[in-house]
Amino acid sequence: xxxxxxxxxxxxxxxxxxxxxxxxxxxxxxxxxxxxxxxxxxxxxxxxxxxxxxxxxxxxxxxxxxxxxxxxxxxxxxxxxxxxxxxxxxxxxxxxxxxxxxxxxxxxxxxxxxxxxxxx
Amino acid sequence: xxxxxxxxxxxxxxxxxxxxxxxxxxxxxxxxxxxxxxxxxxxxxxxxxxxxxxxxxxxxxxxxxxxxxxxxxxxxxxxxxxxxxxxxxxxxxxxxxxxxxxxxxxxxxxxxxxxxxxxxxxxxxxxxxxxxxxxxxxxxxxxxxxxxxxxxxxxxxxxxxxxxxxxxxxxxxxxxxxxxxxxxxxxxxxxxxxxxxxxxxxxxxxxxxxxxxxxxxxxxxxxxxxxxxxxxxxxxxxxxxxxxxxxxxxxxxxxxxxxxxxxxxxxxxxxxxxxxxxxxxxxxxxxxxxxxxxxxxxxxxxxxxxxxxxxxxxxxxxxxxxxxxxxxxxxxxxxxxxxxxxxxxxxxxxxxxxxxxxxxxxxxxxxxxxxxxxxxxxxxxxxxxxxxxxxxxxxxxxxxxxx
Numbered sequence: 001x002x003x004x005x006x007x008x009x010x011x012x013x014x015x016x017x018x019x020x021x022x023x024x025x026x027x028x029x030x031x032x033x034x035x036x037x038x039x040x041x042x043x044x045x046x047x048x049x050x051x052x053x054x055x056x057x058x059x060x061x062x063x064x065x066x067x068x069x070x071x072x073x074x075x076x077x078x079x080x081x082x083x084x085x086x087x088x089x090x091x092x093x094x095x096x097x098x099x100x101x102x103x104x105x106x107x108x109x110x111x112x113x114x115x116x117x118x119x120x
Numbered sequence: 121x122x123x124x125x126x127x128x129x130x131x132x133x134x135x136x137x138x139x140x141x142x143x144x145x146x147x148x149x150x151x152x153x154x155x156x157x158x159x160x161x162x163x164x165x166x167x168x169x170x171x172x173x174x175x176x177x178x179x180x181x182x183x184x185x186x187x188x189x190x191x192x193x194x195x196x197x198x199x200x201x202x203x204x205x206x207x208x209x210x211x212x213x214x215x216x217x218x219x220x221x222x223x224x225x226x227x228x229x230x231x232x233x234x235x236x237x238x239x240x241x242x243x244x245x246x247x248x249x250x251x252x253x254x255x256x257x258x259x260x261x262x263x264x265x266x267x268x269x270x271x272x273x274x275x276x277x278x279x280x281x282x283x284x285x286x287x288x289x290x291x292x293x294x295x296x297x298x299x300x301x302x303x304x305x306x307x308x309x310x311x312x313x314x315x316x317x318x319x320x321x322x323x324x325x326x327x328x329x330x331x332x333x334x335x336x337x338x339x340x341x342x343x344x345x346x347x348x349x350x351x352x353x354x355x356x357x358x359x360x361x362x363x364x365x366x367x368x369x370x371x372x373x374x375x376x377x378x379x380x381x382x383x384x385x386x387x388x389x390x391x392x393x394x395x396x397x398x399x400x401x402x403x404x405x406x407x408x409x410x411x412x413x414x415x416x417x418x419x420x421x422x423x424x425x426x427x428x429x430x431x432x433x434x435x436x437x438x439x440x441x442x443x444x445x446x447x448x449x450x451x452x453x454x455x456x457x458x459x460x461x462x463x464x465x466x467x468x469x470x471x472x473x474x475x476x477x478x479x480x481x482x483x484x485x486x487x488x489x490x491x492x493x494x495x496x497x498x499x500x501x502x503x504x505x506x507x508x509x510x511x512x513x514x515x516x517x518x519x520x521x522x523x
Contacts, residue, residue, distance in 0.1 A: 002283075002284045004283075091284075092284045092285070092286040093234075093236055093283045093284050093285045093286060094285075094286050094290070094294075096283075097236065113283075114283075115282050115283045115284065117282070
């Protein structure tokens with residue numbers, strides 16, 4: 001089995017209803033994502049998942065010098081940012097891609113699939 | 121059988137895909153498989169010219185390469201659990217030319233053509249691992265420096281290992297779509313051979329032959345799939361005309377080819393395949409293209425061509441694939457059926473100004489309509505856009521003949 005990071009990418013600027021358009025659509029996406037999470041758990045793929053606060057709440061720390069340097073904002077200033085992720089444990093890439101497609105449909109976002117080199 | 125170096129190398133090339141595929145199954149590692157196959161070749165080159173080719177060369181290579189792979193794994197101390205497991209695994213699969221071992225090549229073909237790999241990498245990996253072409257040969261075929269091609273192949277292999285691209289034939293539900301990816305790779309390899317880019321040979325017979333060889337293997341493995349039969353038929357009916365296609369370094373268009381130079385055996389085999397597809401009655405893109413080529417190769421002279429049949433087949437293809445390229449090819453057939461004026465109207469609407477065949481079609485139609493100044497411009501644009509030396513030579517002659 002291999003661990004994969006399924007990261008959801010979407011616009012950095014979010015309005016009142018995320019990027020879902022309306023309250024109803026946002027609630028539908030949340031419900032679908034919840035159902036997908038339940039399925040991941042039931043089928044044994046689930047490791048961990050979470051949604052992130054907006055990129056504007058991020059802080060960058062560089063601890064390589066003598067004293068850590070702290071900077072406001074995300075590491076990269078881009079129009080599209082990671083908004084949430086799943087960590088799954090799957091037998092191979094085909095299974096991971098299939099789950100990513102389901103997750104993408106549920107949360108209404110594009111999903112990047114990337115294997116872990118190691119997981120503690 | 122003669123055991124000279126050239127004979128050994130030819131045999132090895134024929135056996136390469138089968139050998140590597142069985143080693144990948146056994147050791148679950150493409151690098152180990154390739155290295156062990158290479159070492160087995162070195163041993164064969166030493167032994168066979170002296171002691172003769174063994175009665176079952178494929179079995180001999182499989183055993184020798186398998187032993188080399190185990191030696192290598194033993195030598196290297198820090199092996200992870202996967203390799204230790206492979207060492208413990210006793211391979212009791214008997215070597216056979218058909219059956220389970222054949223499926224290894226099919227598995228490997230689906231791995232090489234996986235949609236998660238970049239299209240250029242799929243072609244390169246297929247030629248390397250199943251065709252047994254060297255990295256240098258593949259680099260030369262696709263006009264990129266050898267280091268670039270080596271990097272492309274290495275990256276793809278790293279992704280296969282790290283992301284765990286599976287080594288298996290997809291489930292039935294996914295098979296049609298994934299098979300489409302494999303067929304697309306084999307079609308591209310063939311096309312690159314048939315109309316080579318760059319200033320080298322205008323036709324690369326090694327690439328067309330390799331594409332046909334791999335498609336024949338795929339057909340053996342999936343005899344029930346009409347699109348596989350269709351692609352093979354299309355390749356054979358095209359390959360049949362290869363020798364008549366270039367004369368004195370110039371491309372000879374279909375209508376002007378010496379049909380006595382066509383390969384009758386390939387045409388007969390291609391027509392059989394097209395008939396087989398018609399009987400199965402599950403049409404697809406490659407089957408329709410094969411049928412179009414069957415119409416062309418059925419005509420004793422160019423003027424005997426049943427153009428209404430060709431246009432009807434392009435109409436069917438348009439329903440499956442409404443792309444501007446299909447529309448362009450259909451318009452070329454319409455020019456023969458309804459005249460160049462009707463066809464030019466169709467061509468002018470297509471958004472293909474970067475595609476050399478669009479300029480070629482316009483130039484030909486404008487020439488036939490006597491619109492010489494416009495035809496010259498179209499020929500110039502076609503010459504600038506084409507990368508094939510024989511096609512450029514042909515277009516330059518046609519342009520020169522305009523007064």
